[in-house]
Amino acid sequence: MDKFPDSEKLTLNIGYVDLGKIDLLVREGFYSNRSDFIRTAIRNQLSAQATEVERVVVRQIFDVGLRDFSSAELISKRKAGERLSINVVGLARIASDVTGELAAATIESITVLGSLQASAEVKTALAGRIR
Structure with a gap:
């Protein structure tokens, strides 16, 4: 990474x-x-506010902390015909070798409360899916 x-x-x-x-x-x-x-x-x-944060994290099924998404993981999801709904509290990183096409084919939606780090190409491809 x-x-x-x-x-x-x-x-x-x-x-x-x-x-x-x-x-x-x-x-x-x-x-x-x-x-x-x-x-x-x-x-x-x-x-x-830790108790309130924890309740929301559990209820809305968020990953907390750092969550990396590699091209291998996304290729595997594409081959399996699966799509991701990404929910992260913290930092979500999409690997620099992930293309916009691969991201668009495998990521249904993305919600990041914190920061999303991804290439401009990936952010453009996912623009309508980032909440």
Whole structure:
């Protein structure tokens, strides 16, 4: 598989007072930097909501974490006459050697809550199936 980053960059707007409070905590040594504070806050909220997340994951049958889809796996599905409904919470990666034609022939739908890494050709082929 190709090497991809293990995180996604986000941009957010935050009020000046909240930003000042974050900077104060950083200056006082509670956090190493603003990003450390934000990552910690996100982890704390996800931990507080873990039960709710787990219920939705189980109910909607999501894979959680990293899920790779290789060309061999998709070729095998095509030969078996099967189609995939992909549901991932985290990172879904479609191998760089998967063609748009193979993806279109084997992937019925794709829902990724997190990030989808695939070639532009594959994303174009699946455009109407990505939710």
